[in-house]
Amino acid sequence: MGRWEPDAAGRLREAAMALYAEHGYDGTTVAEIADRAGVTARTFFRHFADKREVLFAGSELLEQLMVKALADAPADATPMEAVAAAVLASAEFFDDIRREYSRRRQGVINATPELRERELIKMAALTSALTKGLLERGVAPDVAPLAAETGVAVFRVSFERWISDPDGEPIVDIIRSTLKTLKALSGLTA
Amino acid sequence: MGRWEPDAAGRLREAAMALYAEHGYDGTTVAEIADRAGVTARTFFRHFADKREVLFAGSELLEQLMVKALADAPADATPMEAVAAAVLASAEFFDDIRREYSRRRQGVINATPELRERELIKMAALTSALTKGLLERGVAPDVAPLAAETGVAVFRVSFERWISDPDGEPIVDIIRSTLKTLKALSGLTA
DNA sequence: TCGAGTGATGTCATTGACTGACATCACAAT
DNA sequence: ATTGTGATGTCAGTCAATGACATCACTCGA
Numbered sequence: 001m002g003r004w005e006p007d008a009a010g011r012l013r014e015a016a017m018a019l020y021a022e023h024g025y026d027g028t029t030v031a032e033i034a035d036r037a038g039v040t041a042r043t044f045f046r047h048f049a050d051k052r053e054v055l056f057a058g059s060e061l062l063e064q065l066m067v068k069a070l071a072d073a074p075a076d077a078t079p080m081e082a083v084a085a086a087v088l089a090s091a092e093f094f095d096d097i098r099r100e101y102s103r104r105r106q107g108v109i110n111a112t113p114e115l116r117e118r119e120l121i122k123m124a125a126l127t128s129a130l131t132k133g134l135l136e137r138g139v140a141p142d143v144a145p146l147a148a149e150t151g152v153a154v155f156r157v158s159f160e161r162w163i164s165d166p167d168g169e170p171i172v173d174i175i176r177s178t179l180k181t182l183k184a185l186s187g188l189t190a
Numbered sequence: 191m192g193r194w195e196p197d198a199a200g201r202l203r204e205a206a207m208a209l210y211a212e213h214g215y216d217g218t219t220v221a222e223i224a225d226r227a228g229v230t231a232r233t234f235f236r237h238f239a240d241k242r243e244v245l246f247a248g249s250e251l252l253e254q255l256m257v258k259a260l261a262d263a264p265a266d267a268t269p270m271e272a273v274a275a276a277v278l279a280s281a282e283f284f285d286d287i288r289r290e291y292s293r294r295r296q297g298v299i300n301a302t303p304e305l306r307e308r309e310l311i312k313m314a315a316l317t318s319a320l321t322k323g324l325l326e327r328g329v330a331p332d333v334a335p336l337a338a339e340t341g342v343a344v345f346r347v348s349f350e351r352w353i354s355d356p357d358g359e360p361i362v363d364i365i366r367s368t369l370k371t372l373k374a375l376s377g378l379t380a
Numbered sequence: 381t382c383g384a385g386t387g388a389t390g391t392c393a394t395t396g397a398c399t400g401a402c403a404t405c406a407c408a409a410t
Numbered sequence: 411a412t413t414g415t416g417a418t419g420t421c422a423g424t425c426a427a428t429g430a431c432a433t434c435a436c437t438c439g440a
Contacts, residue, residue, distance in 0.1 A: 004406055004417080029396065040419055045398065080375070113311065120310035121303065142371050145347055150375075153339040181332050185270070185340075194388080194435060220426065230390055235427065 009047040009057070011037035016054040021104060025051075025112040052118040055105060059122045062093050063129050070133040079139045083151035084179055086130060090155060091172040094162065103163040127152045154178050199237040199247070201227035206244040211294060215241075215302040242308040245295060249312045252283050253319050260323040269329045273341035274369055276320060280345060281362040284352065293353040317342045344368050 005011070015036035019028040030051055034041045048054040069089030073082040094102065109115040130148035135141065158178045162171040195201070205226035209218040220241055224231045238244045259279030263272040284292065299305040320338035325331065348368045352361040 008417085030398085031396085041397090042399090042420080043418060046417080049398095051397070116314070117307035117311045120314055121307045124306070124310055143375055146343060146372060146375055149343040149346075150340065153336060153343075156339075157335055182336060185333055185336055198388085219424090231426090232391080232428090233389060236388080239427095241426070 005038060008037065008039055008043060012039070012044055012047055013054055013057060017105065017108070020055070020108045020112075025108065025115060052115055055109065055115060056118060056122055059125075062090060063126050065093060066090050066126065067129050067133050070130060071136070073137075075137075079134055079137075079143055079147040080150070082134065082137060082139075083130065083147050084154075086133075087151050087155050087158070087179070088172060088175055091170070091175060094159070094171045096170060099163060099166065102159075103166070106160075106163055123152055123156065126155075150182070154182060195228060198227065198229055198233060202229070202234055202237055203244055203247060207295065207298070210245070210298045210302075215298065215305060242305055245299065245305060246308060246312055249315075252280060253316050255283060256280055256316065257319050257323050260320060261326070263327075265327075269324055269327075269333055269337040270340070272324065272327060272329075273320065273337050274344075276323075277341050277345050277348070277369070278362060278365055281360070281365060284349070284361045286360060289353060289356065292349075293356070296350075296353055313342055313346065316345075340372070344372060 012033060015033045016028075019033055019036065030044050031041045033054070034044045037044075044054075048057065066086040066089055070082050070086040073085040077085070109119055127145075127148045130151055131144045134144035134147055139147065154175065158171060158175040161178070162168065162174050168174070202223060205223045206218070209223055209226065220234050221231045223244070224234045227234075234244075238247070256276040256279055260272050260276040263275040267275070299309050317335075317338045320341055321334045324334035324337055329337065344365065348361060348365040351368070352358065352364050358364070
């Protein structure tokens with residue numbers, strides 16, 4: 001366990017998840033996480049901006065994935081069709097192997113207001129990234145934000161449903177189903 | 191300025207707004223806020239849970255207002271009609287006198303990630319309150335969250351538009367217009 | 381009028397997140 | 411062997427947040 005074990009960030013992530021799950025977020029100190037990972041607290045903060053961020057590493061990847069799918073949607077797709085493509089693309093990120101991990105992680109997040117806040121701002125970042133992507137597709141400025149917001153809502157609802165049942169359908173199917181529900185709901189908007 | 195000047199909470203709110211606006215959120219310490227309000231830092235934390243919360247006092251009132259409007263909507267209203275009623279009710283909260291204050295406050299919030307996080311969780315609380323209200327109206331469990339989420343999106347977009355133009359229309363009209371845009375968007379959902 | 385009670389405040393001490401400055405180590409290229 | 415370079419450790423310090431306890435201003439009943 002010398003100074004140079006590789007992947008300090010990875011060890012810190014695992015340590016944090018384990019400790020947050022066991023003692024809760026508040027009941028865990030950064031020093032404890034660092035100890036378990038075999039590094040110093042100072043090193044923790046070199047890898048993650050703060051105590052919350054350690055649970056959200058990788059969220060940029062998901063965002064990139066969805067933005068790319070949005071951009072790659074057919075030019076003649078409607079705004080919501082493009083958004084739907086982006087949300088469906090997120091399914092790549094969540095294969096069934098990650099379902100248990102996702103469920104565990106979400107449990108920790110839901111139990112801690114501070115972590116919920118961080119999650120929300122990640123979702124907001126996703127929303128504005130999608131909005132930007134829509135604008136670049138030429139979508140009207142008053143339509144783009146609403147379409148993006150709606151898309152993220154679909155993602156959230158689907159994700160939650162996905163992790164709520166360990167043996168449920170794959171997330172792609174859940175997303176499709178949620179999109180259908182949305183469509184039905186739209187009929188009631190009048 | 192004895193120990194018993196009334197409305198310490200109010201003085202703390204004003205002091206915080208002024209200092210956050212002038213030196214930024216990070217550039218302001220709780221001790222400075224307390225000093226300006228003529229109290230101790232310890233007293234600050236007796237009135238507000240943390241350094242962020244001081245900018246969000248009163249958000250429960252808005253929530254209650256909207257939930258009540260939702261509950262008071264005609265029994266035969268569709269889910270989105272009820273939600274629309276709730277969003278429109280929020281207009282009571284934002285008369286034109288508050289527009290300048292709201293704009294100022296929003297500037298501070300937008301400039302500070304930590305405050306954005308707090309704002310987002312308030313919105314999330316609003317969403318779940320509306321969801322609960324919808325469920326109590328008998329709305330289907332898979333429809334309620336989406337309807338609530340959509341309603342909050344409408345509120346956010348409208349609010350932002352409202353404060354972006356000091357001499358623009360009153361917020362009620364902006365909300366109505368946003369609801370129309372949403373309706374148009376729904377047509378594209380297919 | 382006085383003394384007990386109450387609620388808001390002050391004081392003090394402590395923990396823990398986070399940061400800057402600087403030293404140090406492992407490894408690589410020369 | 412020498413020198414760099416990047417990741418880490420060490421140390422000191424700031425500041426948010428909390429618990430424990432004292433104190434003050436004011437109220438009310440004896």
